[in-house]
Amino acid sequence: MQELVYLNGWIGSFEDSLISVNDRGYNFGDGIYEVIRVYNGVPFAVADHLERLENSAAAIEMSLPWSKTQLAMFAEDLLVQSGIREAMIYIQISRGTAHRDHHFAPQIKPNLLITVRQVPDIAPAMYTDGVKIITQPEFRWQLCHIKSISLLSSVLAKNRAAKAGAAEAVFVMDDGTVTECSASNIFIYSNNTLLTHPVNNRILNGITRKYVLQAARSLGINAREETFNVTDLLAANEVFFTGSVAEVVPVIKVDDHIIGSGVPGPVVRQIHTGFTTLRNSGV
Ligand code: PDD
Numbered sequence: 001m002q003e004l005v006y007l008n009g010w011i012g013s014f015e016d017s018l019i020s021v022n023d024r025g026y027n028f029g030d031g032i033y034e035v036i037r038v039y040n041g042v043p044f045a046v047a048d049h050l051e052r053l054e055n056s057a058a059a060i061e062m063s064l065p066w067s068k069t070q071l072a073m074f075a076e077d078l079l080v081q082s083g084i085r086e087a088m089i090y091i092q093i094s095r096g097t098a099h100r101d102h103h104f105a106p107q108i109k110p111n112l113l114i115t116v117r118q119v120p121d122i123a124p125a126m127y128t129d130g131v132k133i134i135t136q137p138e139f140r141w142q143l144c145h146i147k148s149i150s151l152l153s154s155v156l157a158k159n160r161a162a163k164a165g166a167a168e169a170v171f172v173m174d175d176g177t178v179t180e181c182s183a184s185n186i187f188i189y190s191n192n193t194l195l196t197h198p199v200n201n202r203i204l205n206g207i208t209r210k211y212v213l214q215a216a217r218s219l220g221i222n223a224r225e226e227t228f229n230v231t232d233l234l235a236a237n238e239v240f241f242t243g244s245v246a247e248v249v250p251v252i253k254v255d256d257h258i259i260g261s262g263v264p265g266p267v268v269r270q271i272h273t274g275f276t277t278l279r280n281s282g283v
Contacts, residue, residue, distance in 0.1 A: 003084070006114040024094050025092065031095060031110075031149040032062070032148055033090065033093070038079060038089060041085045045211070046072055078114055078116050084117070094111045119245065131168070133169065134170070137173075138174070138177075145203065145204060161182070170241075178197065178229060178232075179202045184241040189268070190237050192222060194216050194222065198226060208247060213225070215275045219271070233254060236260070239259050247272065252264065
């Protein structure tokens, strides 16, 4: 088993991979990305990830020289070569290499990076005991639907969470609306209803979010894509966040406020099990 890098057709180790300091991803954060979870050698929801990648490309006025089929093939080949069964595939496409100038030439050729790595260890206690999150003012831009590699605000928010001994930071707008977390979507369960922010420019259209909603609905849970505010968040019976790597994570504390009875509730557990069944059935 070996963690591997694909860079514009070259394949090798992380240590040996080289890219120009004029890469616009490096200079401007001018690029897009995807993170795909691989379970037992099979990438999960590849079609969804590649569709979102194409949407992100279109949103930043980047035309991709590769089809979704080609991208899937490059990633699959790298995965097979790595021999890793529980993996994370990272795909990054930067605008390309050019002398530093904010504006970009239309003919610039994108740089394609794909990596295959082992999934990081996740402590089982995260699921059995739940985690703490902190609130942060929503200081990101208005294009959160783009999976952009310009992640400075997420980096700052997540780092503040880590310093506070928390697993995530959740963004709250000036009017109190809760959008999402620094690298995950957030859900609340109250009054027999599951709520998560609707898909628009304020959140990333999470793929785990999509399948969690599907799993919840097939369990007969009333799941709605509607905004909720920080008061609703603190008063919720259950809170959890979702993402491709950690899947479904119960939240038991927001800042200094205990959620529900301070332990992961039955609904989050039921939903996580439902999600696992759904992804094992192959999407
Ligand atoms: N983060 N919201 C944001 C801002 C994210 O960065 C992510 C994913 C999600 C969840 O999306 P999905 O379920 O498709 O993974 C929501 C990835 C994993 C990352 O940046 O590493």
